[in-house]
Amino acid sequence: MTKNAPTTAAIDPTRLMGFRxxxxxxxxxxxxxxxxxxxxxxxxxxxxxxGWKPVSKPYxxxxxxxxxxxxxx
Amino acid sequence: xPALSAVTSRSDAFRFVPSTVEGEAIDAxxxxxxxxxxxxLAEHMAPAHPECAGALDAVAARIRDGxxxxxxxxxxxxxxxxxxxxxxxxAAADIAQVxxxxxxxxxGLQVMRRGGAEAQALWPVLEERFGPEEAAxxxxxxxxxxxxxxxxxxxxxxxxQKTLPDLHGEITAILREVLLAQAPVGAKMEFDGxxxxxxxxxxxxxxxxxxxxxxxxxVLAHEAxxxxxxxxxxxxxxxxxxxDELFTSPLRIDPRPMDGIYHATFVSARMAWAxxxxxxxxxxxxxxxxxxxxxxxxxxxxxxxxIGTVDAHGxxxxxxxxxxxxxxxxxxxx
Numbered sequence: 001m002t003k004n005a006p007t008t009a010a011i012d013p014t015r016l017m018g019f020r021x022x023x024x025x026x027x028x029x030x031x032x033x034x035x036x037x038x039x040x041x042x043x044x045x046x047x048x049x050x051g052w053k054p055v056s057k058p059y060x061x062x063x064x065x066x067x068x069x070x071x072x073x
Numbered sequence: 074x075p076a077l078s079a080v081t082s083r084s085d086a087f088r089f090v091p092s093t094v095e096g097e098a099i100d101a102x103x104x105x106x107x108x109x110x111x112x113x114l115a116e117h118m119a120p121a122h123p124e125c126a127g128a129l130d131a132v133a134a135r136i137r138d139g140x141x142x143x144x145x146x147x148x149x150x151x152x153x154x155x156x157x158x159x160x161x162x163x164a165a166a167d168i169a170q171v172x173x174x175x176x177x178x179x180x181g182l183q184v185m186r187r188g189g190a191e192a193q194a195l196w197p198v199l200e201e202r203f204g205p206e207e208a209a210x211x212x213x214x215x216x217x218x219x220x221x222x223x224x225x226x227x228x229x230x231x232x233x234q235k236t237l238p239d240l241h242g243e244i245t246a247i248l249r250e251v252l253l254a255q256a257p258v259g260a261k262m263e264f265d266g267x268x269x270x271x272x273x274x275x276x277x278x279x280x281x282x283x284x285x286x287x288x289x290x291x292v293l294a295h296e297a298x299x300x301x302x303x304x305x306x307x308x309x310x311x312x313x314x315x316x317d318e319l320f321t322s323p324l325r326i327d328p329r330p331m332d333g334i335y336h337a338t339f340v341s342a343r344m345a346w347a348x349x350x351x352x353x354x355x356x357x358x359x360x361x362x363x364x365x366x367x368x369x370x371x372x373x374x375x376x377x378x379x380i381g382t383v384d385a386h387g388x389x390x391x392x393x394x395x396x397x398x399x400x401x402x403x404x405x406x407x
Contacts, residue, residue, distance in 0.1 A: 015113045016154050017106040017307060018271065024309045048207060049299045049336055050267035052325060053282070055260055 087305060089399035090346070093242025099304040100141070100247050103273050106307055107150060108136040114157055114165070122166035128173035135177070143178040144250050144275035148198040151271040178249045178274070182230075184223045187254035188213025195252065195275075202271050210264055211254035214280055219253050222280030226251065229289025236354045237290070240347055244297040247304065249274035255281055266292045268299040276300070287361055290351065291344055291368060298343035299336055302396070311335050311393035320386060323378035331387050335397070338379030342400035345372035376404055 013019040088095065111133040119126035136142065153168040175194075185191040200208040234241040254277055256263030267277040276296045283289045302311065312331040319328035324337040348369035352362045380401065383389070389397060 009117075011114070011117050011157055013158060015110065016158075017103075017110045018151060019154055019158060020308065021306055021310055025313075048203060048267055048269045049333070050210075050277075051265045051295070052262045052327075053265050055256055055263045 085395065087396055087399060089342070089403045091237070091240040091243040091343075093239060093246060096243030096246030096301075099301065100274075103304050103307070104136050104141060107142070107147065107273075108133040110150065110154070111136075114153065114169075117157065118162055118166060118169065121162055122169070125166040125169040125173075129169050132173055132175075140177045141249070141274075142175060143183075143195075144272040145195045145198050146172060146175040147273045148195075148202050148271055149175065151202060152198065182245060182248055183250045184219070184226060185250060185252050186214045186216065186219035187211055187252060189216065189219065192252060195250070199252075199269075199272065202269065209257060210260070210262075211267075211277060212257040214253050214255050218255075218280050222253060222278070222283075225280075225283065225286065225289055226278075229283070229286040229293065232286040233290045233293065236351050236356060237347060240294060240297075240350075243301070244293055247274065247300050248276060248297060250276075252277045253280050255279050266296045268296045268303070270303045270306075273300070273303065287351070287364060287368075290347060294344050294347035295340050298340040301343075302336060302339060305392065305396060309390045309392050311390060311396070313388040313390055314386070318386075320382050321378075323375040323382075331383070334379055334382050335387065335389075335393060338376055338383055339397060339400050341372045341375040341379060342404055345369050345376060346403060348372060373404065376400075380404075 013023040086095070086098075111129045115126040115129035115133070118129070132142075132146075149168055149172040153165045153172060156162075156164040156168060183191070185195070187196060199211075203211075230241065230245075233244070252275060254264075256279070263279060263281070264277070265279050265282040268275065269277075276293075278292065278296075283292050310332065312335050314331035316330050316332075319330060320334050322329040322334055322337050323341060325333070329337070348365045351357060352366035352369055354362065357365075380397075383397065387393075
């Protein structure tokens, strides 16, 4: 593989699935940035959709001594 | 290579009621979009990395021949795209070589567990895309727990196929893998289900939840509705509000950006649809129908909370407005 060879013109994000949406959000000044991560996480628009719930009681009681916490997103 | 004008999100053709045909069309459209994106990246990588460009063109050709790729291929695409857009074509080329080795998705829905050998290719990519803090919320599950849940999942899918064949057809058209995971030891909060824009065809489920076939149907209707929205969000965002504007969510205790409120609201409408159809199904025992009706009422209440926030504060794109109008029309009985 050729490493560090000269590159061609800049890549147009509007030609790339997903990044096109972020580029459109950029244009609307939504606070996203194509190709960026914020705090190690992808921009919100391409982010995880997750349902968080309190840990169910039997499971929580069996691990009561543990001190590790998980912030709800 | 398709120009941007050829890329459509299919949101203009979207109808709220689930459809096998539409699920297959959206899946095909997402894959075609991936093929076009890979071909475009190949063109840019060709001067410095001709062998990688050839590999990406070959993947695009496989897709255009009708092959379907598993979620890890989409995750690798986003890794590669991010590297390329930040100017690191060497890193992008390395990822391209890995992506080119991903085999086609096998037919049917594959169930895998975090910690199992079958998830060894997927998990590192998921972990990188989630980021360390988010990934920490998805801990391994035992083979026994996974096996027990897979039986429930299959029972739920069979119930859905019997009572909601169109939803079953749509879901099985767009889903390829279910990854089982659970909260880490000591967690105060745990996920019950999750899906990610960058992993088309993937659901994450927590086997400690969803204890009955009806609950499985409900969570599949929920998570697949997120996936459906991802598949329809490929030309513009659903909402134009800034990410740092936070609002009360109908489905989560923490404030969320408008994109999250929008998703929760739409998903609630889809869940209401599923539970209402089940509550009316003469094929089901009366107790199950009553439980479905109770859940449907909760889903409608969540929709009402969410749509109030969307109406008051949401700046919807054309795509977002079109899709939410359909959900609202269903809830309003139009």
